[in-house]
Amino acid sequence: MALRLSPHMTVMANAAQKAARRLLRDFNEVEQLQVSIKGPSDFVSQADLRAEATLREELARARPGYAMLMEEGGAEGSDNWSWRWIVDPLDGTTNFLHGIPHWAISIGLERRLPDGGSEIAAGLVYAPAADEMFWAERGAGAFVNDKRLRVSARRELKDAVLATGIPFAAVAPPRRLAFARTLGQLMPLVAGIRRFGAASLDLAWVAAGRYDGFWELGLKPWDISAGLLIVREAGGYATDPAGGDPRASGDVVAGNPHIHPKLCEMVSDGQDAAARAG
CATH class of the missing domain: 3.30.540.10 (Fructose-1,6-Bisphosphatase, subunit A, domain 1)
Structure with missing residues (x-):
């Protein structure tokens, strides 16, 4: 470099x-x-x-x-x-x-x-x-x-490409349900949703403007610590769904300043639906 x-x-x-x-x-x-x-x-x-x-x-x-x-x-x-x-x-x-x-x-x-x-x-x-x-x-x-790096400038979900992590076999049923609810709500509203399988790179790509937002639940500190800072220093937001620090829960929502609050709302709704079902 x-x-x-x-x-x-x-x-x-x-x-x-x-x-x-x-x-x-x-x-x-x-x-x-x-x-x-x-x-x-x-x-x-x-x-x-x-x-x-x-x-x-x-x-x-x-x-x-x-x-x-x-x-x-x-x-x-x-x-x-x-x-x-x-x-x-x-x-x-x-x-x-x-x-x-x-x-x-x-x-x-x-x-x-x-x-x-x-x-x-x-x-x-x-x-x-x-x-x-x-x-x-x-x-x-x-x-x-x-x-x-600079996050993207897209304002509307209809123009946005998002990334996520799809729960796999070891993930508990409540988190799978929360994911399914969020995914079901977002799919008709956005330009696309991608799952590439490396959370650190998902966050880095939000920072680069390749994705407009990213969400995943239950990540570990080593998955997100570097990426959270990279997003924020590129002008984006990286929080938990309630707007707090995601390092404790591992629940992450990242995005540009326009997409982030909309994505937080959707992910929180998914979590609430899973809690009610449980």
């Missing part, structure tokens, strides 16, 4: 690029990977584990005092951390294992605040197969490679 990166972002970009080189080799030989099943429709491969080990090593060497929260390895480091890496070494594992070139490395950097809360200070989502690195730092804007 031609832009001059901050020290934190340089660390993140270097770590992601090093892990990506091995992931691309594994992707070209995907039929030879050993795969384990964590749960229904939830897989982990040698590629995930090797990429996470590379990221852990690179990030720890550059910032040895920082804690980590990693998808496969869990929490590491002091509970009283001031800075913490939040890492998904391979978002879109199912795509990866099926030879679909839509997957990413996601790295978020979380900072502890004086009041005991925290904020995402920097985020990076790297799609090695496309060689697209989406990145942002708080207050400094969002970029893909060296190009500034």
Whole structure:
């Protein structure tokens, strides 16, 4: 990237690029990977584990005092951390294992605040197969490679293309019902709905204006931490359906300033319908 990166972002970009080189080799030989099943429709491969080990090593060497929260390895480091890496070494594992070139490395950097809360200070989502690195730092804007990002300007749902994540086998019935209600309401109203299978990239694509909005329920911190900041720094909104911070619940609605409130209303209605049915 031609832009001059901050020290934190340089660390993140270097770590992601090093892990990506091995992931691309594994992707070209995907039929030879050993795969384990964590749960229904939830897989982990040698590629995930090797990429996470590379990221852990690179990030720890550059910032040895920082804690980590990693998808496969869990929490590491002091509970009283001031800075913490939040890492998904391979978002879109199912795509990866099926030879679909839509997957990413996601790295978020979380900072502890004086009041005991925290904020995402920097985020990076790297799609090695496309060689697209989406990145942002708080207050400094969002970029893909060296190009500034801006969310779309579409105002009406009838013109909007949305992204979502379709619940799979392990998802509890209330969340499946909430999704079905929201999807049923939105389908007749929008230009299209896409499901590409990597939440970090869905958020990055909202930031890039490729999608006008995105929603998904029950995501994990490593799925969304980087992407939330990238959307916000590109001029969009990324909240839970009620307008709060989605990091606690994992329920995310993202979009440009015109589409976001309309999408929040639809997703909230779906959740309410599921609650009444339960």
